[in-house]
Amino acid sequence: MQRSKQVSESIELGILLTLAGGFMDAYSFVCRGGVFANVQTGNILLFGLHLSAGEFSQAFEFFLPILMFSIGIALVALIRYPLRNFQKIHWRQIAILFEALILLLVAFIPQSNNLLANNLISFACGVQAESFRKIDGTPVATIMCTGNLRSAAQLICDSVYTKERSMMKRGLMFYFMIAIFTLGAVLGNLCVGLWRESAILAGAALLAAAFVLLLVRHDAE
Structure with missing residues (x-):
């Protein structure tokens, strides 16, 4: 599989x-009340379960992250063309720096306001x-695994019949x-055990490293 020349797909x-x-x-599930940050x-599902039980306040707590996730997608979709x-x-550098700053803010939000932190x-x-939707030209999700799992199994099975090594490599990349x-997730759980709310600073550090990588190896898109 040919390596992408764009650092945003590296x-x-x-x-x-x-x-x-x-x-x-x-972090959001273990430290912030059992809400998923990524896996909407x-x-x-939890929104529907609480809604069916008439637990409207609990349902609202799971609905808001869904809404905020959608707003995050919409914001990028709206601003990327004027900034191209x-x-x-x-x-993309602006987007990832903005994301890191949000996580930095979350580190200082107390447990009493988990709803804000999760949102x-x-x-x-x-x-x-x-x-960030691709790696080496292949659509890959960096915040969830369900689609990646399907793609991995499909590509590897297809490679058995087609004998195309590129499919096998792409399938293995998904599993990787x-x-x-x-x-x-392991690091997140370990860090929460050590630092509780402040553990998200380690997540912000990962995004800061990604920002530096984008800055050094500028994407000439």
Whole structure:
């Protein structure tokens, strides 16, 4: 598989973003009241369960992250075109720096305001989901695993019949990113055990490293 010339699609950046994705999901679930920052399918399920039980206030707590995730996606979709020709800084650099600053803010939000913390993290995840969607030209999610798992199994099975090694490599790449996401979740859980609310600073550090990578190896898009 040919390596992408765009740093925004590089495996190095994908690793940092996927580590951050797993970290944020573990942090929000373990430290912020059992809400998923990234996996909106889980939040939609829990929203429906509480709604059917007439627990409207609890349902609202799971609905808001879904909304904020969508707003994060919409924001990037709206601003990336006006900023495409901005010379001093790439729009993806702005997006990832903004995401890191949001996580920095979350570190100082107390447990009494977990709803705000979760909404901010979900918003940041929406920004990441829309800004970084490919690795080496292949659509890959850095904040969730379900689609990656399907793609991995399909590509590897297809490679058995087609004998195309590129399909096998792409399939293995998906499994590799799933392993990286899992590692991010492990790190997130360990950091929460050590630092509680402040653990999200480690997630912000991962995004800061990704920002530096984008800054040094500028994307000439």
